[in-house]
Amino acid sequence: MKRTRALRTLLSQYKLLAITAVLLVFMAFVRGEFFGVENLINIITNMSINGILSIGMTLLMIAGCFDISLGSILVLSGAVSIIALRIASVPVALLLGISSGVLMGILNGVLVAKFKINSFIATLGTMVIFQGATFSVTNNKPVATDSDAFQAFAMHNVAFGIPRLVFYFVIAILIIWVIARFTRLGKFAYAIGGNIEACRRVGIKVDLYLIGFFAISGLFGSFGGVALASKIQAASAIFGDNIGLLVIAAIVIGGVSLSGGVGKVGGVVQGIILIAIMDTMTNFLGLVGYYQLLFRSLLLLGVILYDVLSVRQAEQRLERLAVETLRRLERKEVG
Amino acid sequence: MLDALRRLGRRVILFFLGNSIVIVFIVLCVVMGFASNKFFTTRNWMNILANFSVTGIVSIGVAIVMIAGGLDLSFGPILGSCAILATLFQPNSFALAILLPIVLGAALGSVNGLVIARAGTNPLVTTLGTQWLFYSALMIITDGHLVQGNQKTFFKEIGYGRVLGVPFPPILMVIVCILAWFILRHTLFGKYVYAHGSRQRALSYAGVNTKNVYLFAYLVMGIIIGIGGVLFSSREIGVRPTEGSTYLIPVLTAVILSGVSLSGGIGSVFNVMIAALTLGVLDNAMVLLAVDYKNQLMVRGIIFILAVIYNGLMVMQRDFYLTRLSQRR
Numbered sequence: 001m002k003r004t005r006a007l008r009t010l011l012s013q014y015k016l017l018a019i020t021a022v023l024l025v026f027m028a029f030v031r032g033e034f035f036g037v038e039n040l041i042n043i044i045t046n047m048s049i050n051g052i053l054s055i056g057m058t059l060l061m062i063a064g065c066f067d068i069s070l071g072s073i074l075v076l077s078g079a080v081s082i083i084a085l086r087i088a089s090v091p092v093a094l095l096l097g098i099s100s101g102v103l104m105g106i107l108n109g110v111l112v113a114k115f116k117i118n119s120f121i122a123t124l125g126t127m128v129i130f131q132g133a134t135f136s137v138t139n140n141k142p143v144a145t146d147s148d149a150f151q152a153f154a155m156h157n158v159a160f161g162i163p164r165l166v167f168y169f170v171i172a173i174l175i176i177w178v179i180a181r182f183t184r185l186g187k188f189a190y191a192i193g194g195n196i197e198a199c200r201r202v203g204i205k206v207d208l209y210l211i212g213f214f215a216i217s218g219l220f221g222s223f224g225g226v227a228l229a230s231k232i233q234a235a236s237a238i239f240g241d242n243i244g245l246l247v248i249a250a251i252v253i254g255g256v257s258l259s260g261g262v263g264k265v266g267g268v269v270q271g272i273i274l275i276a277i278m279d280t281m282t283n284f285l286g287l288v289g290y291y292q293l294l295f296r297s298l299l300l301l302g303v304i305l306y307d308v309l310s311v312r313q314a315e316q317r318l319e320r321l322a323v324e325t326l327r328r329l330e331r332k333e334v335g
Numbered sequence: 336m337l338d339a340l341r342r343l344g345r346r347v348i349l350f351f352l353g354n355s356i357v358i359v360f361i362v363l364c365v366v367m368g369f370a371s372n373k374f375f376t377t378r379n380w381m382n383i384l385a386n387f388s389v390t391g392i393v394s395i396g397v398a399i400v401m402i403a404g405g406l407d408l409s410f411g412p413i414l415g416s417c418a419i420l421a422t423l424f425q426p427n428s429f430a431l432a433i434l435l436p437i438v439l440g441a442a443l444g445s446v447n448g449l450v451i452a453r454a455g456t457n458p459l460v461t462t463l464g465t466q467w468l469f470y471s472a473l474m475i476i477t478d479g480h481l482v483q484g485n486q487k488t489f490f491k492e493i494g495y496g497r498v499l500g501v502p503f504p505p506i507l508m509v510i511v512c513i514l515a516w517f518i519l520r521h522t523l524f525g526k527y528v529y530a531h532g533s534r535q536r537a538l539s540y541a542g543v544n545t546k547n548v549y550l551f552a553y554l555v556m557g558i559i560i561g562i563g564g565v566l567f568s569s570r571e572i573g574v575r576p577t578e579g580s581t582y583l584i585p586v587l588t589a590v591i592l593s594g595v596s597l598s599g600g601i602g603s604v605f606n607v608m609i610a611a612l613t614l615g616v617l618d619n620a621m622v623l624l625a626v627d628y629k630n631q632l633m634v635r636g637i638i639f640i641l642a643v644i645y646n647g648l649m650v651m652q653r654d655f656y657l658t659r660l661s662q663r664r
Contacts, residue, residue, distance in 0.1 A: 115644055118597045120406075120459070124587060125640040132633025140629040245408075245463055258457045289479070290471035297467035304456045304464070312455075 012310060016253070016270035020277055031284050039280070041161050047276030048169040049224045049231070051269075053243070054250045055172045056220020058268050059180060060213040061251050064193040064260025065119035067108055067214065070221045070247055071240030072130030077101040077222030078229030078239070079134050081150075082143050090149045094226055101222020102215050104130060109214030113207035127244065134237035142236035145229075154230040165227055172220060177265040189213060193260025249296070250275055253303045275299070345660070352653035355646045356593050356606050360613045367616065371623040379619065381502055387615035388504035389414075389567045391608050393582055394589040395508075395515050396559030398607045401590060402519070403552040404532040404599030405451060405458040410560050410586065412469035413443045415579025417564025419473070419482045422574050426485035436568075437561035443469060444557020445550060452549035473576045483573035494570035504566055508608065511559060515604045518555065528552055532599025588635075589614055592642050594650075 011018070027034040053074070057067055067073075081097025088096070104126070111122040154165045180186035188209050192199050200206050229235045254271030256263030275296060282291045351358055367374040393410055400407050417436035424432040447465055451458050484490075496503040519525035530538045531548040539545045568574055593610035595602030617638060621631050 111640065116647065117643055121591050121597060121643055122640070124584070124591070125636055125643060128584060128588075128636030128639060129633055130636075132630070132636050135629045135632055249460070249463060249467075252460050258460055290474040292471075293467045294471035294475065297464045297471060300460065300464040301450070301468065304460050305450075305454055308454050308456050 013267070014270070015306070016255075016267070016274045020270070020274045023274075023277055023281060027281060027284070034281070034284055038161075043276050043280050044166050044169075045163055046280075047272055048165045049228050050243075050247065050250065050275075051169045051272045052172045052220055052224040052227065053247045054254070054268055054272055055169075055176050055265070056224070057217045057247055058176055058251055058254075058256060058263065058265055059186070059189045060217045061248070061256045061258070062180070062193050062260060062263050063189045063210060063213050064196065065112060065210065065213070066248050066258070067105075067123045067217050067221075068120065068244040068248070069104070069108060069123040069127035069130055070217065071243030071245075072127045072134065073101050073104045073218055073221040073240075074225035074228065074243055075235060075237050075240035076104065076130045076134045076137075077225035078235035079138050079143055079237070081226045082145050082229050082235050083137060085145050085147055085150060090147065090153070093150065094153060097226040097229070098219065098222045101218045101225065103218070105215040105218020105221070106211055108218065109211030112214065113210040123244070131237055131240065134235075134240075138235070138237060140237075142234050144234040146233065150230050151233055152230075154227040165231065168223070168227065172223075173265065173269055180265050185209070185212070190261055193257075193262070195261075246296075249300050253300055255303075255307070348656065349653060352649050352656060354594065354603070354606055355649040356610050356613065356642070359592075359642055359645070360609050360616070363613060363616055363620065367620050367623070370620075373623055374620075379623075383612070383615040383619050384505035385502045385570075387611050388508040389563050389570070390582060390585050390589060390614065391505075391508045391611035392511050392563040392566065393560055394586045394593075394607050394611050395512055395604050396556040396563070397586055398590045398593065398595050398602055398604060399515060399519065399528065399559070400458075400552050400556045401595045401597065402532050402599060402602045403528045403548060404535060405549060405552060406597070407447065407462045407553070407556060408459070408583070409443070409447060409462040409466035409469055410556070411580035411583045412466055412473055413440055413557065413560050413579070414564050414567065414582055415574070415576055416443070416469065416473050417561045418568040418571075418574045418579065419477065419576060421490075421565045421568035422482050422484040422571075425488060425490045425568065429489055432490055432568075433565050436564045437558055440557040440559075440561025440564060441554055442557065444553045444555075444560065447557075448550040448553030451553070452546040470576075470580060477576045479576060481573045481575050484568070486572065490569050492569075493566060504570070507562070507566060511562060512604050512608045515555075515559070519604065524548075524551055529600055532596070532601070534600075585611075585614055588639055592639065592646075594646050 033039070053070060057070060060067060077097040077100050080100045081093045084093035084096045108119075108123055108126055111117050111126065112119045115122075152164075154168075155163045158164055158167060180189065188199070188204055191204065192206055192209060196206060225235075225240075228239070250271050251263075251268055252258060253275065254263070254268030256268065278295055278299065279292045282288075282295060364374075373379055393414055397407050397410055417440045420439055421432045421436045424435055443465075447458075447462055450456060450465070451461050493503060493507070498506055519528060527538065527543060527548045530543075531545055531552075535545055538548070564579075567578075571578075589611040590607060591597070592613065593602065593606035595607065614635075617635065618631075621634060626634060
């Protein structure tokens with residue numbers, strides 16, 4: 001009994017890693033070249049930007065809100081940094097790009113926390129605004145740069161062909177993990193996501209914290225945007241289409257509840273790794289095009305169904321336990 | 336006499352506080368009437384009406400689901416697949432070209448409804464998943480290619496025909512709107528939809544099977560989107576599988592602008608139609624006023640956010656007004 005329960009919690013915590021492992025074993029038999037060093041480095045480089053975005057929004061989702069405008073924040077900050085490069089030095093351009101994302105995050109936060117607009121509606125509106133602003137500043141065309149120093153920001157080879165981008169991703173994971181695990185900010189994220197009204201009654205400055213979580217999400221979003229601009233040396237308003245929803249889906253796959261209060265940074269990292277492996281796998285198996293999206297949607301639907309069913313099972317187990325205990329007590333009283 | 340007048344005044348105030356989109360629409364029209372002398376011409380209005388009928392019809396369907404307390408992101412690919420099916424059957428059979436898309440819409444809509452109602456998953460993530468599922472399936476099946484139909488069939492009359500000088504698309508939109516209004520306000524199912532949106536638990540305590548309410552709401556949405564797909568297909572030479580998804584933002588904007596509450600229970604399909612028209616007028620205004628194309632999207636977004644804030648303020652005002660009225664008594 002106890003052992004099955006332990007197994008069950010282990011499975012629910014590491015189910016994504018288990019799927020990843022199965023997929024990897026499958027690939028080892030079918031396509032051995034999947035494990036070439038170059039391919040593995042490619043996979044982790046490609047997942048880094050989406051990873052940074054997802055990790056950055058994790059706290060916000062734990063607090064029960066989300067940010068669909070993330071894709072637009074990504075493109076606007078990238079465009080800002082590339083345009084700033086024309087008149088400013090590389091560090092100034094980077095700083096401008098990243099701080100623009102923080103400002104956009106704060107705007108989202110103010111709309112949600114102060115104007116009491118549902119985060120879906122508010123960020124849907126700002127998504128259109130930020131994308132429109134990108135169209136305006138880029139004059140409706142992609143903007144590009146050829147600055148090597150700017151490209152080095154993301155793609156400088158640190159060691160063994162691994163670019164800086166991957167290390168940014170690792171640092172992002174560490175920062176958010178520490179915040180979620182050890183700081184008051186992280187505890188309040190869980191508390192606000194769990195019961196926002198109760199937090200308000202206790203005197204937690206809910207509005208301020210919510211704006212803060214939106215700002216963090218914007219910060220990582222714009223960091224990812226600047227890194228993407230630096231990686232491909234260009235920015236365009238259409239790069240961000242769907243990114244917000246893809247990131248939300250990745251976080252949900254990682255086990256964060258959409259209504260807030262539940263979720264772990266480790267789970268989100270597992271989700272990101274699984275999605276990256278799956279995407280590369282479909283390419284390797286020759287399923288080009290929309291098969292990536294197909295598998296991703298099946299994974300998303302599978303995970304949410306699994307979660308709902310496992311919660312229901314747990315509830316039924318608890319109920320059975322309660323009934324049993326009551327019966328035992330009754331028997332004792334009679335005896 | 337005075338009392339009757341006062342009661343009428345109250346009703347007018349309450350109407351405008353509760354339907355702020357009507358004010359936005361009227362103000363926009365009046366401003367445009369002064370700004371451009373081309374605005375209030377018959378031709379211009381025929382254009383606006385005909386171009387925004389598909390958005391209007393799809394918005395009405397999505398609004399029903401949102402009034403029931405759900406949410407749908409998958410209507411884009413559903414619209415796309417219905418339109419493609421209509422285009423495929425249009426050269427051969429008029430009846431099939433109308434019937435099959437509606438059946439397909441109903442089927443895809445009830446896939447959403449089944450998962451959300453039976454398993455109890457969150458509508459937003461579920462329909463996000465089904466959106467990608469439908470979209471990628473559609474792209475894989477059509478290989479991303481344009482699907483072309485025959486130009487010279489009776490089917491085209493749906494999109495370009497006129498009844499007494501009025502283009503048929505807006506007439507179809509009004510018919511769908513009246514039907515939806517009738518279903519929502521005058522049938523038991525409609526009452527359940529509103530009740531489900533505002534107090535799901537109360538409805539289930541009253542002995543209603545709440546799972547079926549969701550299922551039917553998504554089913555009705557699918558049927559209405561199927562009608563939208565037929566109209567869409569008849570107005571285009573050919574349909575690209577990506578085209579349905581371009582409706583995602585306009586439709587959600589129209590539904591939210593109309594004052595449908597995201598938590599459900601509040602909303603009116605007539606307002607949804609007016610909100611879709613407002614978007615049409617806004618697009619038309621930007622063309623007439625020669626707003627630079629690169630700035631149009633930003634203007635749209637800013638007006639959307641301002642309208643949402645305005646709507647929130649009006650709802651608050653209405654609540655104040657109602658409490659003051661009840662205190663006076």
